[in-house]
Amino acid sequence: MDPQLSHYTQFFIVVTNLCKTNQITPEQKSLLKSNLTSKDEKICRMLIQNSGPGKEIQLREALLDYLAAQNKQIQRRRSHKSKTVHFMKDVAEQETQQEIVPQQESSAQPLASAAAVMIEQLVGVLHKHIDKHSLLVSEDKEKLIQLCNLIQKLTSEQVDLDGVSPFRARYSSENSKLAEISEKDLDSSDEDVYEKMVKGIDHIYKELKSIFTGNLHTHLLLMQEDISYENLYQVLKFLLKTLVDADEFTFFIHRDKEWEVYSSSNDSIKDVTPEEAQRVTDELAYIRPFCIHRIDPKQRQYPQIEETCKTNTFSQTSIVKFQLQLKNYEVLFCLHWTDKDKKNIKRKFINYANMYGFNKDVTHLAQFLVETIITAKVQFFNPLRFSDQVQDIGISFMRISRFLLVEGIKKVLSIKFEVEKEQTFSTDENIKRQKESQCVKIELKDQNPVTLRIKDMDLKNEQDLHLYSAIIQIQEKYDGYVKLCYEKSAFYKYFLRTTDSLLFDFNKQGELIFLSRPISKSLKERFNINFDPKAILYNKISYQDIFAQNSIISNIEVNIQNIHENRRNQYLSNLENPQFEIFLKVVDNDFKGFTVIFHENEARRLKQYFMALKIDNMTNDVQKEAEANKSLEEDIQKQILIQYNKHQTFKFLNQLDETQDVANSMIALFIPENELQQIRHRKTDGRSPEQQSKDLQNDQWVAPPQKKKKIGSSVYIKYQQQLETVDANLFKVNDSDSQLDLFEFNILVLDSSQEKHRLVYSILERNGFISQYKLNKQCLAQFLSVLQKKYNKRNNSFHNYDHGIAVMQSAHYMLQCGKAKQQIDDFRRMSTIISGLCHDVSHTGRTNIFMINSRSKLATRYHDSSPLEQHHAATTIFMLKDPSLNFLNSLSKEQSQQFRRILIDNILYTDIKVHFTLLKDFESRIKDEVTKPFGTGDDDLKLLTGMIIHTADFNGGAKVFEISRIWSERVNKEFSAQYDEEGRLGIPQTPFLKDLDKLHIMAKSEMGFFKVIVRPLWFTLNTFFDGYLQQSITNLDNTIISWEKIYHANLPKEEKQQQQL
């Protein structure tokens, strides 16, 4: 009656769960395990009878019955104090342990080795079967992995600080710690020891307090006008150093079937070869999620992971595995420390994480870092977006730091006393009472309460009493500080969300601790404010550094003088200059600091908020406090959510064109007004007569010879000889046309133009428009033949008929989504799909700027305002005026008018110049849902279909990289040709179009363009469509990263060196 592998697996899972949920004690768990190892007949039978999927409950009941029957035996064993066994380590350390702890119970050892042998076998089986060619059914595989995780847990969770097994530590730590101390304090007397202990604890207290200030410094660093990626990257590294003292990080990320590795030391993403990826996957199977593991370089447990992260170059590496909330990507995150300085107490966040259950908080920090890096790599962002999260992480580390204080107290006390730590309260009341009567206790109440029992401390002894009360005092002070941090955080968060007030918070020494957002240029100028956030890295920043204007400084100083006299909170409106106000904080008669607030029209509301703030009410328990703050916070959030969202967008736009990254890239082309004027300005300034004559020629640039207008002539008849005939009889729907309903549809694989025409027809037919609006097939055929002709007459590599159909198909795809159908009626859907088809007809292959600078006819005709787009719309309407082309001839007069309006609006929205306005308007409408549901606003549908066409215009870029790259190459070919032509014509050469034939320059330009323009569009629409366009986001992220890799791989050596300097 031998149990098989699957039985063992199930047994381990059930037993571990029983123990985890406190239904059995660790001793009982050990007993069950050892009885299984010795093949106890009852257990074996139980296992076999209750095996299989869904039988866990029966097995659990059976095991509990079994234990009940053996109750007496257990009682006896419990007194033995045998604990969970540390399998793997025990085997490895058997010999050393025997030397160190000769008193170790003899019974534990055979059990440990037997279990170890069994586990080794299981691991062997898993190794053999877990790879791709696995013969295991997935259920077994899953169980095996679960089992491995359990084993992993058993071997890792008990690794105490400094990697010492508690098993050994329990017996040796007191001795070794005493030895350590006695070495240091060889000559010191008892009094010195007490004094040292108090000092030591006070030191820990102060160091832990610095977590919150450090976190606020991180926030200050974020408050720069420079929103470049590089700045954010520095901020993240600073945050990591501040919170856990780590120097670098690496993460493995599993997306779209591929593994990639990001390394912070050179801020780059690398692909992992399939073989390496397989090994990483295998190694990951043994890592328990959310559990912080320390990598032991001697054991080489994870050879591939260690090699990829180059762990040998660091003194310590800890890892954690998790799923990314953002996208369900699997991530392995590695933290690295370069030196061995173990004195820094913040490192212990990592060491104690599993033990105290704050591995979730540490994982959250890791998740934030990963998400921020991958988001910032693919999309431009507003730093305010991250401020909130930085605040949250800071406050959560502040809370859990109380455990470090308790650990610190324990360590310091063990110089003289025997200290026992207890995390969960013992269920055995007798033992508890017995222990309590003998010991002095220090308690930390939290979700995971901790009690320190100090054995030989005698409170009748004056020194002991003094030490004890000092500790209790520090603990209370620390709790108060944590509460204060919660309060401050809520206060700061409020200001993070206001739109027109700017808050500076100073401590009582007058040093800046918080700034609510980057200071606008106008405010800086008006009040003569100097502020460089980076200075915080080297110095404290005082109010005198910031305000050069004497009136502000004297205002502050006079008021601080006053407050020392009357000692109460004061809110001071400034009558001479109502644009800033000062709030002075007093807690318990003690001046605590002051804030300076600049604002435009929020004065009254802010004042009320201040009045309501109960700064000196700090009697509650931390938990309660946090909850109270939460509700307060929710309140505030509701109040100003809408404003806040609007603010984000505006701020983003304002900052965008001040950013160097943007100013020097092609994107500047799309933020035109000022840029455009500069270019025009340059042109009129230094124009030679030669150029002027060239300019005259330029005027004729657009005029093709056949364009001499004959009023009343039929477009179709005029072109007929040159046109290919489109046979309306071919307009049928094929079975294969279902590809038209997919996001992946790729026009590039088609070369027959008959087939392309037919697909246009098919899209209309699939929507039912042909019959619903009685579209005229014959006219449609002729319309398409003229449309194609007009699209392709200049042989544009990008702006051609293919592009028109691709945009039409993409719009069709989007309009199939439920939310689109629910918002947009059939007629508007049809009009929008046709807008997509025609949106670039008769494109010159040049940008609007070129059209304007070259003084083209189009620019003249449309007064430089969206000349191309107006031309595309006008061309379409002109064509439809021709009776032989007007396939919409069954529409009523009103419908025709409406169609015309929708078509024009949609096409005008494809001018990149209005991109930001459109995006901003749409964003603020969809975020405004609370007060005014989308669809009820006058322009909502116009905005929505505008967004659809504008976004669909970038469908090529949103395809998988292999296809996206082709579209990018095509459009860049047009840009390069334009740059050359600008040179030939002697008109200003658009700087961002220079050298696009060089791969690294094109790659950089594409990267920026996708991050700033394309991704935000798809992202916003995807949000509105509840994830319907998720594929595009995945593709775009991949595309941006791919361009980044191409950029780095093709960067000429000289430039690479320059960058490193």
Ligand SMILES: [Zn+2]
């Ligand atoms: Zn287009």
